[in-house]
Amino acid sequence: MTEGHDGHLPGLPGDDSHNGSHDGHGELVPGPIADPGLPEHVWRPTDVDPKAEKRAERQIATLFGLSTVCVVLFVVSYIVFDVNGGGGGATVRTVGGLGASNVALGVTLAGALLFIGIGLIQWARKLMGDHEIVEMRHPARSSDEDREETLRVLALGADESGIARRPLVRNSLLGAVGVLIAPAVIMLKDLGPTNRDVTDSQPYIGAGLEHTVWEKGVRVVRDVVGTPIRTGDLEIGDLINAEPETIFEVDENGDPLLEGVPLQIAKSKAAVVVVRMDPDENNPAPGRENWAVDGILCYSKICTHVGCPISLYEKKTHHLLCPCHQSTFDLADAAKVVFGPAARPLPQLPLMVDADGYLVAQSDFKEPVGPSYWERDSQQSTSK
């Protein structure tokens, strides 16, 4: 490694000396301008002026000192500020409408770190030696001798092992090691059941991609509050985010029928939107004329693209827009896709009115809810 100011390095013969370039035939052509060598070193004020040097030292020490001050302020902020006063935000300290704890801790921590960083860098820039030094590169490749020696050693080792002369041993080893991947892969099988397993064994209500908890007679209830819906509750233009009553049902002991994983799975397939429109504006698909009740229609809330719930409704155009990728469905036209990347209309839930006047389902959806999957057969109805 040579350290020096004068950077004139003779181009070694046979090297890719930079002081030339290659023409189309790979011949070395001398460059048009000779390398002037490393520029002469110019001193900084802190190198030549002791007062500037002392000033820089003081500046850097001050920066480090400020960092320490910030650390102290951090500790003080930690002790003084609570994040949330226990509710309502009334007793939380704020600064300019922002949470004081977060701002104070963040700004003081940032100060502590930044001052050290800036101090270190100023030290390097102003006071540390700034002579450019030169180090020679080495080619990335190993030397020819090393390569030959390695090959020789490899050949020796292979020869002593006899791997070349014993194909039976070698191939049977490769085969054995190769199939060793099988235990690793096969043990992952129990990561989860298959759709077939779940559909056949029904570990919870509505199990399987082709079923939901909806069935004949299940009431449509408002989401969150769980109250059933009468036809008279809805005006034209209303949109109700609804669920099957199964979601809110409790058994004799007062325990919810569905909780935990089965509840989430149920919601992810059974959530629906109920809209009321002028019956004249509705254009039902063939065979679906009696699926609506007096202009009240019920569609799956789960987008057929990749499964986001939809409830952006334009009541005048009857368009339902999914916020994720902007698939748009026309609810007056059997939820046909009118824009966006979804390829299938939303499944429709056939509605009827029960004896007490509440909206109930006639049956489960007639097709799988949610995103498409390989086995989904669009030609067959899946209703129970």
Place this chain on the structure above:
Amino acid sequence: MSIDTSKVASTNTTAATAKKPNPVGAAAEWADDRLGLATLAKKNLRKVFPDHWSFMLGEIALWSFVVLLLSGVFLTLWFTPSMGETTYQGSYAQLRGVGMSEAFASTLKLSFDVRGGLLMRQVHHWSAMLFVAAMMVHLLRVFFTGAHRKPRELNWVVGALLLLLGTLEGFTGYSLPDDLLSGTGIRAADGFVKSQPVIGTYMSFLLFGGEFPGDQIIPRLYIIHVLLIPGLLLALISAHMVLLVYHKHTQWPGPGRTEQNVVGFPMLPVYAAKAGGFFFCVFGVSALMGGLLSINPIWKYGPYDPSKVTAGSQPDWYMGWPDGALRIMPNIEGHFWHHTWSWNVFLPIIVLPMLLFTIVLVLPFIEAWITGDKRDHHLLQRPRNAPGRTATMVALMTLYAVFWIAGGNDIIAIRLHLSINQITYFNRAAVFVLPVVAYLITKRWCISLQRKDRDDLLHGYETGIIMRSPEGGYSERHLPLSTGRAFRLASRDRDPDVFGELPAGPDANGVEPPSGIGSRLAGVRHRLRKMMYADNIQPPTIDELEQGHHHAEHEHELQVPMEGHAADGHQFDGHHLVEGEKLRADD
């Protein structure tokens, strides 16, 4: 008298002379006796690193990763990676009585009951964004300056893998709190998995432990996020650094810099101080952003619920472009043989990212195949001196940008009062048209800049002083470039000669040209080489430089009568530098 020295220990390394007791030295000796580190240290402590701001972009990524590790460990002390249902009764009043997963409840606890918890959450999230952004900026710098060429192609591959892993790490990370926004993203991810032909449903059920959402996905993402991917990241980052140290850093051409040397500052002390200081700056900026800028306010989103959603559902920015591709994809689905082929999901979200990532991964190899350049390169190229490469990357960036904009189409629509439908239609066309336009514009721009450099070398730089000759003609004074600058501009390789068609018969060494597929590939390669080199401006040869100087001399002769006159601007005669002259602007 003689002393019996036979019993004196002769295997000590030093004679038993009294030395000043030095604790650091003693510790170092103790360590070196066992580890032998001095050999390694002597080579590397004064290792030379060239100094340029664009070389520090990778450092932003490196230090962000350290910040992520530190803040991440903090978060693991309180986070519960479980989807078990709980009813919240903690200190954030608006969510009391609401059922949620343990993961979400513990994140609320971190945000509201752990002092500094929200700060660390936000520092972690901001530095994750910075991590991926810095990797991208670093990738662009490396590519534009040609630092991916031999011998650094493998380092490029490692880097591309780091980018992929960083993106996945971010996705798994922001999904852990199980809030409404990230849960919607996981729901979409389930849709992506399901769209795969043949294996889709199985993969979905294996991933989620059954039907969506199940209760397995958060714990599984957690272990991927805190153990598996960080392990891979650490290993790859180490490989990346080792290769960097072994190959030594590239440098810009300039006075004193050749392909055989590295000019810069030593690791100890200057580079270590600057890099260490930069670490504190990166950490400090993350902390400042974490303290002042709110990110992912999960208490406003609420826990994930499959029947709830928010407008403006986007993934974090680095997943924005596949989301955009998904949004603008036309709604094609195939129904064959009682099965569904979800092209509308599978193509943009599975096929496209894999394809683009593979292209990024093999870019150095494609370039090497096209150019046929097998030399080592340690000097960087200015982007303008590789117009084909620069234009290709700008076209790729434009493609990325169009997808990215498509991913934010609803936010753009409300901010700029546009229609999301129109934006989607525009993007469907733009994704094909704009990259081509960007390629053409960039290529011509680079070539114009090359022309300017060549003019500067041959005629000197423009001073802005206009002279009027007695006949009435106007000309601009030029001054010669400084030696350093001229050297820098002239020190680039001449591009190979690619004109004409490929020779039909055997070449100079008697080798027959390839036939069949080989000949077709060779034809493609030739056309690509022409695209790459044909329009470029070559650096001037010695003869051309001589001619340029001669021409300047000739001009100077015509101005001899005006020399010495105080009329302003005559100092700029193209031959004398004007430092030290008394110019009117100095008054």
Place this chain on the structure above:
Amino acid sequence: MRFLNRSAGRLSRHRRRPVAGLLLLMLGLVLTGSLYAAFAPSSQADSAQSDEELVEQGRKLFLVGCSFCHGQNGEGVLTEDGNQLGPTLAGVGAAAVDFQVGTGRMPAAQPGAQNPTKPVTYTQDEIDALAAYVASLAPGPAVPDPEDYSLAGLSEKEREEAVSRGGQIFLTNCTACHNFAGKGGAMPHGGQAPSLSDTSARHIYEAMLTGPGQMPTFSDGNLTPEEKRDVIAYLYSLREQPEYGGFDLGGMGPVSEGLFAWVVGIGSLVGFAIWIAAHTARSSKKKEEASA
């Protein structure tokens, strides 16, 4: 400066400070404004009108400002092509009028898919009159009382439950269009679900009740008055609580967060990098002793 070479006022100019002129101007403006505010005729309407008077006043206002699009009797106006210039107002109720006119959406500048908020044209009394007139055309939703959406009279615990339930209702019914923080969202063909940050409680209630424009109605059979109250309570709690994590960056989610990460984060760090690698100041002096 030398080019201001007028002789007049040259002496006094040097005694005056440069900011004096600006101060004088400000003083003049403040004085004029105060005088105007003190002496300008107030535009307060008469208070306590009877119902018929209110309806009659409303009708007069209606004829002047609304009938061009909505018809002389609020029956709606159709264009030649059969498109609607202004829909019929029979049955929209006082609540719709109070919302539309009170937020400045009406009078609309032109018929279109969506009417944005504008500065309010009428005083509250005039709006009440218009509302009374439209309500007289046909029965419709009435303007809510403040008690309908106030939490007064509830215990601390009930309040908390109301806010919590309101949040869940909000997240189920409203955030799909208006976003998690009520900052608004995109609808098809240039439509927009507006931001709720500056909307008053009464107007939010009326919007839910009447479903302005393309917004679906959340009639009392859909969301009961208590549920509407809970939603409003939740929205107000969002407004009142501090931004715990810092500036909310618009409350638009990951898109604005990504923008800030790039512009602020990468921008400042690249700025640091440029500073770190920049040449420091140089001196022309030389060091006396020979350097290594």
